Amino acid sequence: MITITEFQKIGVGITGFGIFFVLFGILLYFDSVLLAFGNILFLAGLAIIIGLRRTFTFFFQRPKLKGTSFFLGGILVVLFRWPVIGMILETYGFVTLFKSFFPTVFGFLGTISNIPGLSKFFQHYAENGSAV
Structure with missing residues (x-):
């Protein structure tokens, strides 16, 4: 069985809160502050769970650069307070990144x-x- 460290458990919690804030931001008619906070928590939790180096190599593999650019670009657009367009870009990037x-x-x-x-x-x- 896979052992999970306490640090990784914290990362799972942070990722869960990130997903919660994104869903809550969508529920509240694309509130850009909640969406941005959720995106930051999701990425931080993912980095804590699998490590910074693995996160970087996952997102910046050559076949996944298109998905990474849409996902991170969507986060940037949400931070610039265009949440609907940003979430559309993020969704496409997320599906492209995690389709495997x-x-x-x-x-x-x-x-x-x-x-x-x-x-x-x-x-x-x-x-x-x-x-x-």
Whole structure:
């Protein structure tokens, strides 16, 4: 099993707060201050979790430069108080950067149906085609 240091646990918390602030900023009609704060916390938490060198090498690999430029450019546009355009740029950059992780995430979500309460919900949803 993978051991997680206390420092990495703090990084997970900071990343979680970053995601929370981004989602809360979107919920409050693209509040640029919350979005900027969330972006900064997300990047800081990611750097704490995997380290500064790994973060830098992840974002600045040659095949990922396009995604990195859109993601960091979107953050910069949000900081300049154009949140809708910045979030569109960030979303495109995020999808481009992390597209290699999506099959793993969807595979994990597929195993959630093995959880007793959720499997009944998914079976009911699949049979009726309605969640209500």
